Amino acid sequence: xxxxxxxxxxxxxxxxxxxxxxxxxxxxxxxxxxxxxxxxxxxxxxxxxxxxxxxxxxxxxxxxxxxxxxxxxxxxxxxxxxxxxxxxxxxxxxxxxxxxxxxxxxxxxxxxxxxxxxxxxxxxxxxxxxxxxxx
Numbered sequence: 441x442x443x444x445x446x447x448x449x450x451x452x453x454x455x456x457x458x459x460x461x462x463x464x465x466x467x468x469x470x471x472x473x474x475x476x477x478x479x480x481x482x483x484x485x486x487x488x489x490x491x492x493x494x495x496x497x498x499x500x501x502x503x504x505x506x507x508x509x510x511x512x513x514x515x516x517x518x519x520x521x522x523x524x525x526x527x528x529x530x531x532x533x534x535x536x537x538x539x540x541x542x543x544x545x546x547x548x549x550x551x552x553x554x555x556x557x558x559x560x561x562x563x564x565x566x567x568x569x570x571x572x573x574x575x
Contacts, residue, residue, distance in 0.1 A: 514561020
């Protein structure tokens with residue numbers, strides 16, 4: 441699974457329309473979110489850093505929810521945008537999440553364990569668990 445990292449609003453018009461998960465590494469305005477949804481109609485999740493999430497307007501949060509787009513909180517640890525524009529989540533991690541859930545572990549407990557191993561954000565792990573795995 442790959443997460444497209446967007447460092448500035450100037451990158452939004454150049455995004456691939458097929459992007460499904462985007463991490464916004466800048467403080468996006470409501471207009472930036474609307475432009476992102478227009479450019480990427482297949483968008484399913486947007487991840488923002490925790491500090492940005494706290495200051496987001498409630499209106500854009502509700503609008504994203506109505507559009508079926510999950511708003512995730514978290515960072516992409518260790519990612520270098522100058523090397524690759526995508527943050528990759530390897531298949532082994534996704535398989536590990538799947539096996540934990542199939543063994544009866546709750547999504548929250550699986551997120552706690554995976555977070556310690558991979559430094560993925562808990563919201564992203566929960567999103568993967570809900571979207572990739574039939575619970």
